[in-house]
Amino acid sequence: MDAGRGLVVPRKDIGGRIHCLETIAPDGAKRFLAGGAKKGHFAVVGASRDRSRSLAALS
Structure with a gap:
């Protein structure tokens, strides 16, 4: 979170x-x-305890 102004999300490979x-x-x-x-x-948003079941949001 950016001081109440929004969210900063890294885009990765x-x-x-x-x-x-x-x-x-x-x-x-x-x-x-x-x-x-x-x-x-x-x-990648959030974390999974089961790393074999990941979800990626693509846009």
């Missing part, structure tokens, strides 16, 4: 390297870091 940051405002508006690579990257 399959190796876990961060390629871009996405911000999600309280009203749902999304913005990406200028110059960051969005295509082919994803965000």
Whole structure:
């Protein structure tokens, strides 16, 4: 959370390297870091106790 202004989400590749940051405002508006690579990257939200059952949200 960014001091009540929204959420900052790292966009990663399959190796876990961060390629871009996405911000999600309280009203749902999304913005990406200028110059960051969005295509082919994803965000993992939450954690699973069973690592064999993961869910990735792609956009």
